[in-house]
Amino acid sequence: MPKTPDYFVGKTIIVTGAASGIGKETSLIFGREGANVFCADLDEEGAAEIAERVTENGGRGVHMKVDVTSREEAFEMTRRAKERFGRVDFSLNSAGAALRRSDFLNIDDDLWERTFDLNVKGVFYCMQAAIPEMLENGGGVIVNIGSMAHKRGGPGHSVHYAAAKGAVVTMSMGVGREFADRGIRCMSISPGPIDTPFHDVSSEELKESMRAQIPMGRFGTPEEIGELVLFMCSDACAFMTADTVYVNGGGGWK
Numbered sequence: 001m002p003k004t005p006d007y008f009v010g011k012t013i014i015v016t017g018a019a020s021g022i023g024k025e026t027s028l029i030f031g032r033e034g035a036n037v038f039c040a041d042l043d044e045e046g047a048a049e050i051a052e053r054v055t056e057n058g059g060r061g062v063h064m065k066v067d068v069t070s071r072e073e074a075f076e077m078t079r080r081a082k083e084r085f086g087r088v089d090f091s092l093n094s095a096g097a098a099l100r101r102s103d104f105l106n107i108d109d110d111l112w113e114r115t116f117d118l119n120v121k122g123v124f125y126c127m128q129a130a131i132p133e134m135l136e137n138g139g140g141v142i143v144n145i146g147s148m149a150h151k152r153g154g155p156g157h158s159v160h161y162a163a164a165k166g167a168v169v170t171m172s173m174g175v176g177r178e179f180a181d182r183g184i185r186c187m188s189i190s191p192g193p194i195d196t197p198f199h200d201v202s203s204e205e206l207k208e209s210m211r212a213q214i215p216m217g218r219f220g221t222p223e224e225i226g227e228l229v230l231f232m233c234s235d236a237c238a239f240m241t242a243d244t245v246y247v248n249g250g251g252g253w254k
Contacts (some may be wrong), residue, residue, distance in 0.1 A: 001236060002233050002234035002236055007033075007143050008030060008033035009033070011036065012035065012036040012037075012088050012090070013035055013036070013037055013089065013091065014038045014040060014078065014091045014092070015038065015040065015121070016066065016068050016095035016126060017028075017039055017041060017093075017095035018041045018051075018063070018214075019041035019042075019045075019192070019223050021094070021097070022094045022191075022196060022225045022226060022229075023092065024143060025063070025221075025222040025223045025226035027039050027050050027053075028229075030059060031053070031058060031059030033059070035090075036066025036085040037051065037059050037061045038052065038064070038080070038084070038085070038250075040063070040065075041066065042065060042095075047063035047065065053190055062080075062081075062084055064077055064080060068121075068122030069126060071128075075125070076127075078130055079174065081177075082105050082133055083201045087133070088135070090141045091127070091130045091141075091144065092144075093127070095169075095212035096123075099115055099118070099161075101157040101158055101159070103156055103157065104155075104156075107159065107160050115164050116167070118198070119164035119168060120164050120168060121218070123144050124230040124237075127171075127175060127186070130142065131179065131184060135184070138168035138183050139165070139183025140183070141185045141186075141232065142172070142175065142185070143188070143189060143233065144171075144186070144189075145168070145189055145225075146165045146166075146169040146189060146225070146244055146251065147190055149160070149165050156174055158203075168188060169190060172187055172188040173242045176241040177240030178179055178181070185238075185240065186242065187232055187239035187243055189225060189244065191220060191246075191248055192219075192246075192251075193219045193249075194221065194224075194225060195222070197222065203238060214250060214251065215249060215250030216250050218249065220249060225247060228247060
C-alpha cells in the first residue's frame with residue numbers, strides 16, 4: 001500500500017483504545033508492517049495481549065494503561081512511547097464510546113460531560129501531547145475516529161454522542177489546516193456501523209434494523225477501518241489532510 005517499500009518499519013504509532021475494535025485491528029495491521037506500536041487502553045490486560053500479538057506479527061509492541069480523559073496520562077503515554085522507541089510518527093485516537101443511549105430531554109449533565117470528556121477532551125489531550133514529538137521528527141500523521149452520527153445527529157438516542165463526534169471531526173480539520181505547512185497531516189474517519197464491541201449493547205432487533213438501512217447489507221469490519229488508517233498514514237496518501245473519510249457501506253443510517 002505505501003509507495004515506499006518497508007515504509008512503516010521502525011516508525012512508531014500510538015494507538016488509544018488498542019484493546020478492542022478498530023484500535024485492536026489497527027495495532028495488529030501496523031505490527032504486520034513492521035512498525036513500533038504503543039498500545040494504550042484502560043483495559044491493561046487487553047492492551048498487553050494486543051502488544052504481544054503485535055510483536056508476534058513482526059512489529060514491536062508495548063502497552064500501557066491509559067485514561068485519555070487525564071491530561072497527565074495522555075502526556076505520560078506519549079513520553080513513554082518516545083522513550084521506548086525514540087520517535088512518534090503516527091497517532092490513532094480511537095478511544096471513545098456513546099456510554100449509554102438517551103433521548104434528548106433525558107441527557108443529564110453527567111452523561112453529557114462524560115461523553116465529551118472521553119470523545120473530545122481525550123482526543124484533544126492526545127493530539128496536544130503527540131504534535132510536539134511529530135514536529136521534532138519533521139512531521140507525522142494523526143487519524144481520529146469520528147462517526148457517521150455527526151451527520152445524522154443521533155435523534156432519539158445519542159445526540160450527545162453525535163455532537164461529540166462532530167467536535168472530533170471539526171477539531172481534526174482545524175489541526176490539519178494549522179499544521180499542514182509543518183509536515184503534520186491530521187484527518188478523521190467517520191464510520192457507519194462497524195462490527196465492534198461498541199454495538200454489544202444493541203439488541204439483535206436494532207442491529208437488524210441498522211443492517212436493513214445499509215445498501216451493502218452488512219456492518220463494516222474493524223479490519224477494514226484499520227487498513228484505511230494504514231493507507232492514510234502512508235506516503236501514498238501524502239496530499240490528504242484536514243478532512244474526514246466516510247466508510248458506511250453506501251450511506252450508513254437513514
